[in-house]
Amino acid sequence: MEFDLENPFTSFEEHQSDTLLDLFAIESDHMPSHNFIQYLKITDFYVSLRQEAVSLALQIQFSCNFEPFISYLAVTYLGRFISRQEIPQRKPWVLRLLAVSCISLAAKMKNTHFPLSKFQGDQELIFDAQTIHRMELLILDALNWRMRSITPFSFLCFFISLFEPKDPPLTQALKDRATDIVFRAHSEIKLLEFKPSVIAASAVLLSSHELFPLQFPSFKTSILSSDYVNKEDLPKCFDTMQEMVETDGCESILITLSSSRTQFSVVDYKCTKSESQQITNSSITTTTMMPERREIKRRKMNGFLQ
Amino acid sequence: MEKYEKLEKVGEGTYGKVYKAKDKATGQLVALKKTRLEMDEEGIPPTALREVSLLQMLSQSLYVVRLLCVEHVDSSLKSNNPSPDSASAFATSNNGKSNLYLVFEYLDTDLKKFIDSHRKGPNPRPLPPTLIQSFLYQLCKGVAHCHSHGVLHRDLKPQNLLLDKDKGILKIADLGLGRAFTVPLKSYTHEIVTLWYRAPEVLLGSTHYSTAVDMWSVGCIFAEMVRRQALFPGDSEFQQLLHIFRMLGTPTEKQWPGVSTLRDWHVYPQWEPQNLPRAVPSLSPEGVDLLSLMLKYNPADRISAKAAMEHPYFDSLDKSQY
Incomplete structure (x- = not known):
């Protein structure tokens, strides 16, 4: 019974529509606390703390060659933990221990072996197993064992199902691009305040805006007319996300390629343009998408309500 | 577990003993289900982690007994709730004897x-x-x-x-x-x-x-x-x-x-x-x-x-x- 971020309830297929309402109903339980989000806006300490922890998690994911979902999950734990528990400022090892332990828990949820020995070369991340296991328990306690995080991934399929035409290659491209945006969005502090469903809806819309601009207006209408999505937050989230993607300075669309998706996670967004270009040329799919993309870039984008 | 006062054993669940208990702070009655946890070199077993978290999600339904919280008790430790900044707590050994208490709402x-x-x-x-x-x-x-x-x-x-x-x-x-x-x-x-x-x-x-x-x-x-x-x-x-x-x-x-x-x-x-x-x-x-x-x-x-x-x-x- 491995934990699947796209299907946190492990529903049998025929039941998935039944659990959707539950997902919308309880997603807020899986976010950092409201006070914490307010606090983030007035202090830099937690912003840098979180960024450091995120980068530690990515570093571990990289050295263990884990799938990106593991570090994503770990970062959700991390975010919820530091929003509930004081982290001593002068003990940097606590944060490192926290990052390692969150990865360890996420790996267990994904039924993946976490090789502690991988860190033998990295002084900063060496903790003995028992120390990590004590920390795991503290995290479980703080998160009340709610480890089946509800993430934007849980909602992607639902929002994509509202897309017309229902053409599998198109919807797959949409999903791949949206998945990348969701990964990228995780390290954007400004997006922390939005619910997972709103992040998912924005990411899907933004993907359609990039890949299938003709379908975008009607898609936007159908997402906005769905009962569950928060209509006030969606435009705000969309605009923030668009800004994030625009300022990335990297043709992040390349990462859409489903074949390369597993290797190209958030870490790779730092890639230089020329590197990306090379990858582009090696792929037929992307080459066909590029003109479309350039077209969009040329247009001045004035945000969601345009 | 000091939070609860055990009142009586009310049964043997399929997986362990069940106690009726009272939350000392609120007076709320709860059912404590004690489950032995086999801690090996991996720490918390992944299966237990996945299943307890699933139970946590399931108990959102009105027709499923509500899981109020989960308490882990390590019998090899004096304190079961060390603060994250006490380095000594992490050094304590954890030799495999531990219990998980699932705290459920009580129905009579x-x-x-x-x-x-x-x-x-x-x-x-x-x-x-x-x-x-x-x-x-x-x-x-x-x-x-x-x-x-x-x-x-x-x-x-x-x-x-x-x-x-x-x-x-x-x-x-x-x-x-x-x-x-x-x-x-x-x-x-x-x-x-x-x-x-x-x-x-x-x-x-x-x-x-x-x-x-x-x-x-x-x-x-x-x-x-x-x-x-x-x-x-x-x-x-x-x-x-x-x-x-x-x-x-x-x-x-x-x-x-x-x-x-x-x-x-x-x-x-x-x-x-x-x-x-x-x-x-x-x-x-x-x-x-x-x-x-x-x-x-x-x-x-x-x-x-x-x-x-x-x-x-x-x-x-x-x-x-x-």
């Missing part, structure tokens, strides 16, 4: 006690048909909820159905640890685990069973509410099968393709099906029809919880209140 009665109180005692009387209908609907709703979350209960029985008598609410208990902690034949204290509600495919040693096993149990519980006594009270796996076959007829390959190739299939006496309505004389024809659909031999033919909720038996029920 269960369906077994409720049925017993209608069978014996000062005022024996049948359960009101509308109450049976309401309890069965809630049970199907709770089971549908579990199944829609990919969870089989596998040990549904009247003792595991807790009742809030004042509100007329039925809640499913003792669920979710189904896979990490396989259902034992004997419980901790070597008390025999009841077989009365066990589906024939489980009794016959099928390894690929699914949601239908729970619907068999629901059928047995339905009949028991009507009869005020168990439908199939076997005292061994073999006797259990004989009880079932005597009532419903010995299953044939035609009815249930593959039955004779199941691991524990033997040669059985060839019984003809008896008249099911006679076993539940006070039940309406719609009720008998629903019961017969829950007691289909072939798991693939057995009605699902979701379909059962739409059965004509419930037509006279005001479903909007659930």
Whole structure:
């Protein structure tokens, strides 16, 4: 019974529509606390703390060659933990221990072996197993064992199902691009305040805006007319996300390629343009998408309500 | 665990002891379910982690007993709640002895006690048909909820159905640890685990069973509410099968393709099906029809919880209140 971020309830297929309402109903339980989000806006300490922890998690994911979902999950734990528990400022090892332990828990949820020995070369991340296991328990306690995080991934399929035409290659491209945006969005502090469903809806819309601009207006209408999505937050989230993607300075669309998706996670967004270009040329799919993309870039984008 | 005052042991759940306790701060009554956790070199076992977190999610339903919190107690440690900045707490050894307390909401009665109180005692009387209908609907709703979350209960029985008598609410208990902690034949204290509600495919040693096993149990519980006594009270796996076959007829390959190739299939006496309505004389024809659909031999033919909720038996029920 491995934990699947796209299907946190492990529903049998025929039941998935039944659990959707539950997902919308309880997603807020899986976010950092409201006070914490307010606090983030007035202090830099937690912003840098979180960024450091995120980068530690990515570093571990990289050295263990884990799938990106593991570090994503770990970062959700991390975010919820530091929003509930004081982290001593002068003990940097606590944060490192926290990052390692969150990865360890996420790996267990994904039924993946976490090789502690991988860190033998990295002084900063060496903790003995028992120390990590004590920390795991503290995290479980703080998160009340709610480890089946509800993430934007849980909602992607639902929002994509509202897309017309229902053409599998198109919807797959949409999903791949949206998945990348969701990964990228995780390290954007400004997006922390939005619910997972709103992040998912924005990411899907933004993907359609990039890949299938003709379908975008009607898609936007159908997402906005769905009962569950928060209509006030969606435009705000969309605009923030668009800004994030625009300022990335990297043709992040390349990462859409489903074949390369597993290797190209958030870490790779730092890639230089020329590197990306090379990858582009090696792929037929992307080459066909590029003109479309350039077209969009040329247009001045004035945000969601345009 | 200092937060709770243990009041009394109220039972042996399938997976460990259950205590009635009081939250010292709020006075709230809770049920503490103690489960031993085998900590190895991996720390918290991944299966326990995945299942407890699933239980945590499932208990959001009104028809599932609410899991209030989870407390981990490490018997090798003096303090069970070290603050994250005390480095010494992390250095303490953790030698594998530890318990997990699942803290559930407390309900003071269960369906077994409720049925017993209608069978014996000062005022024996049948359960009101509308109450049976309401309890069965809630049970199907709770089971549908579990199944829609990919969870089989596998040990549904009247003792595991807790009742809030004042509100007329039925809640499913003792669920979710189904896979990490396989259902034992004997419980901790070597008390025999009841077989009365066990589906024939489980009794016959099928390894690929699914949601239908729970619907068999629901059928047995339905009949028991009507009869005020168990439908199939076997005292061994073999006797259990004989009880079932005597009532419903010995299953044939035609009815249930593959039955004779199941691991524990033997040669059985060839019984003809008896008249099911006679076993539940006070039940309406719609009720008998629903019961017969829950007691289909072939798991693939057995009605699902979701379909059962739409059965004509419930037509006279005001479903909007659930």
